[in-house]
Structures are given as C-alpha cells and as structure tokens.
Amino acid sequence: MKKLSQKEALELAVNTLQKNGALKENALPLALGIIDAENQGIKSHGFHYLPIYCLHLKCEKVKGSASPKLNVISNVAFKVNADNGFAHRAISLGMEKLIPSAKENGISSLAITNSYNCGVLGYHTKNIAKEKLIAIGCTNAPASIAPLGGIKPVVGTNPISMAIYNKGEVKIIIDQSASVVAKSEISVRAKSGEKIPEGWAFGPDGKNTTDAGVALKGTMAPAGGYKGFGIGLFVEIMSACLTGSNLGVEASSFANDQGGPPGTGQFFIAVNPEKFSNTFEDKIAKIIQSIESQEKARVPGSKRINNYKKNINNEISIKDELYDKIISLNK
Incomplete structure (x- = not known):
C-alpha cells in the first residue's frame, strides 16, 4: 500500500491529468474532487477513477483543453x-x-x-x-x-x-x-472479480445476477x-x-x-x-x-463527513497495483 501526504496526492492527481492532456486549469478542480472523495472514504470516485479519466483524455471522450463559457x-x-x-x-x-x-x-x-x-x-x-x-x-x-x-x-x-x-x-x-448502488461500485467489483449482492443489478435478460461483469452488460436495479x-x-x-x-x-x-x-x-x-x-x-x-x-x-452524510474530518490531516493510501498504474500514466 502506497501512502502519500495530502499535498503529494493532490500533485499526483494534477500531474497525471496534465500528462494525459488536461490543461492545469481543468485538471486542478477535478483533482481536488478526487482527493475529497478519498478523504470522505468514497474510494470508487477517488484515485480508482483516475486511470479512466486519463483514458477519456487520450481517446478525446473528454476535452483536456476545454474552455467552459x-x-x-x-x-x-x-x-x-x-x-x-x-x-x-x-x-x-x-x-x-x-x-x-x-x-x-x-x-x-x-x-x-x-x-x-x-x-x-x-x-x-x-x-x-x-x-x-x-x-x-x-x-x-x-x-x-x-x-x-x-x-x-x-x-x-x-x-x-x-x-x-x-x-x-x-x-x-x-x-x-x-x-440501489452507484454503477461505479459494480465496476470496482468487476475488476476484482468479486461477486455483487443479489438485488443490485440485472443481466441482459432482465434477471437478477451476482456476476458484476454480467451486470455491467445488463441494467442497474x-x-x-x-x-x-x-x-x-x-x-x-x-x-x-x-x-x-x-x-x-x-x-x-x-x-x-x-x-x-x-x-x-x-x-x-x-x-x-x-x-x-x-x-x-x-x-x-x-x-x-x-x-x-x-x-x-x-x-x-454523517459517515462521509466524519471520515473527512478524520482523514484530512492523514496520509492517503493507494493500493500498490493502482499506484503503479497511475505512475505508468505519467511516463
């Protein structure tokens, strides 16, 4: 498990987004959101999502040079x-x-x-x-x-x-x-091979499934x-x-x-x-x-609020595999 200070974590997020095509003025607001998600204990929307953001910058699904009006x-x-x-x-x-x-x-x-x-x-x-x-x-x-x-x-x-x-x-x-749950929660489990509880999603046939991969091809409950x-x-x-x-x-x-x-x-x-x-x-x-x-x-909201208070002055932990993936995106 890689541990980073709050400042180091923010810099990693900003630099990674910039390296993959985002202007700093577009990268920083998103990076602040990533760090906030980590501090609130909402890992599915924290560094877990950073490689996807970078993928979307590369394939131009999101415009790194965007100029909102x-x-x-x-x-x-x-x-x-x-x-x-x-x-x-x-x-x-x-x-x-x-x-x-x-x-x-x-x-x-x-x-x-x-x-x-x-x-x-x-x-x-x-x-x-x-x-x-x-x-x-x-x-x-x-x-x-x-x-x-x-x-x-x-x-x-x-x-x-x-x-x-x-x-x-x-x-x-x-x-x-x-x-019932955010789709990102199923995506996380699909990557790890973990099953999802019954009642979270349906397969393409409209029937309940506990297979996260099948769920992503079907619909959310x-x-x-x-x-x-x-x-x-x-x-x-x-x-x-x-x-x-x-x-x-x-x-x-x-x-x-x-x-x-x-x-x-x-x-x-x-x-x-x-x-x-x-x-x-x-x-x-x-x-x-x-x-x-x-x-x-x-x-x-009290759980995420209390998590934030507890974590805001602590280091942020990133799983080694995810950290290595993020570092590779900076090369």
Whole structure:
C-alpha cells in the first residue's frame, strides 16, 4: 500500500491529468474532487477513477483543453457550457455566480451542459452548503436503468443530492442515485472479480445476477422499484432536458473508450434560508437531534463527513497495483 501526504496526492492527481492532456486549469478542480472523495472514504470516485479519466483524455471522450463559457440568463439563473470538458471546472465557474446570487436574492439556479461525469455529486452540493445555503444538485448519466416491466435502459443512475449547513458546518449530505448502488461500485467489483449482492443489478435478460461483469452488460436495479425509476426520470428531465444536454440513451459510457463525449448535464439550486425563515437553523438542529438521539440511527452524510474530518490531516493510501498504474500514466 502506497501512502502519500495530502499535498503529494493532490500533485499526483494534477500531474497525471496534465500528462494525459488536461490543461492545469481543468485538471486542478477535478483533482481536488478526487482527493475529497478519498478523504470522505468514497474510494470508487477517488484515485480508482483516475486511470479512466486519463483514458477519456487520450481517446478525446473528454476535452483536456476545454474552455467552459458562462451565460448569465438573469440575476438568478446561470448556465455554463462545459465544452465537453471535465464537469468540475464548469461547475466551479458557475458557482462563482450561483452562490452570491442566492445569498442576495434568496434562490438561484445553475445549469451545466455539454458536460461529463461530475464524480461525487455531494462534493459539489457540500461546497455550496459551506456558504450557509441549502444546496440541491442532480446529474444524469448514460442509460443503465430500465423502466418497470422493461429490460432496456432508459435513464442512468442519475443521483440527486442535498446538503445542509447547521451550527458552524455542513451537517447533512443526502447523495443518492436512482439505483440501489452507484454503477461505479459494480465496476470496482468487476475488476476484482468479486461477486455483487443479489438485488443490485440485472443481466441482459432482465434477471437478477451476482456476476458484476454480467451486470455491467445488463441494467442497474432501481432503488425502491418503480419509485427509483421515477427519481431517475425526474433527474433526467432536470439535468438533460432542461439544460439541453444529452439524454442517457444518447450519452456514451463513462466506463470505456467507446463513442464520443458523453455530453451529459448537471443542475444546481442554491437557497438562502435566512430569506425565507428565521427558525430554519433551529428546525434543522432539532431534526438532527431527533435522529442522533436514537442509538443506531445516523444522519445522512454523517459517515462521509466524519471520515473527512478524520482523514484530512492523514496520509492517503493507494493500493500498490493502482499506484503503479497511475505512475505508468505519467511516463
């Protein structure tokens, strides 16, 4: 197991992305997201994904020289064309307008189009929530979930996230996909040869499978059956239809080098609770207390928040095989 300081890990991520074709201004926002995922304990979106990002730079599925453009629609509505580059830079650019607008006007919105995999969606909502705002975000993905009664995928795992600031820090991060698990969790197991639990996914024939490789050729199981598909469809409408981005059925895979840029989208809403209620903070504190007072209950996002606090000043561990792969990408 290779151990790196926080600074060394960030430099490794930035340098690797640059070596494979990304401009520094595009590499750094993504690298910060990778390190944050590692610190939150979300390894599937940390260094594990770095070789895939590099593959997509090489095959031009993502544009390393992208120059995102901001469009001010109104004083509370903004849109960024990501130019088929990494989502992280486009989102960061949009937040420069979204956050002050929400603080001043009470609510503001941000659409991202011609985008790409945004990594951990909750990372972006957390960054908004740090500004004492309610943060809501959603992103679509290549189709992998079939409608109830069907076997052909129509929407992606399409996560939705909400982050809430309370009493000095971000206390709640809801970040969940429309599927039982994120597709990356199956990809990780497919690489290691590990079986997946029954109920995570279906094979191409629409039947349950515990074979991760077969699952990647089939469809993801929606969380809560038809309700999960409904959430996925909601996100598809907000992230693709509303932003003018590719639908899941039009987008190329996030996992391989087949096809051109996926061109997916994201949509964010920021709300200043002080503009709407003078009791919001106390109400949130009461909800949190009502959860934490129960012995085995956990506030959504508390695990990743606690992981981050514990790991932020510690070294980051990377499996030797993965580290060697990353080093080879720097040659």
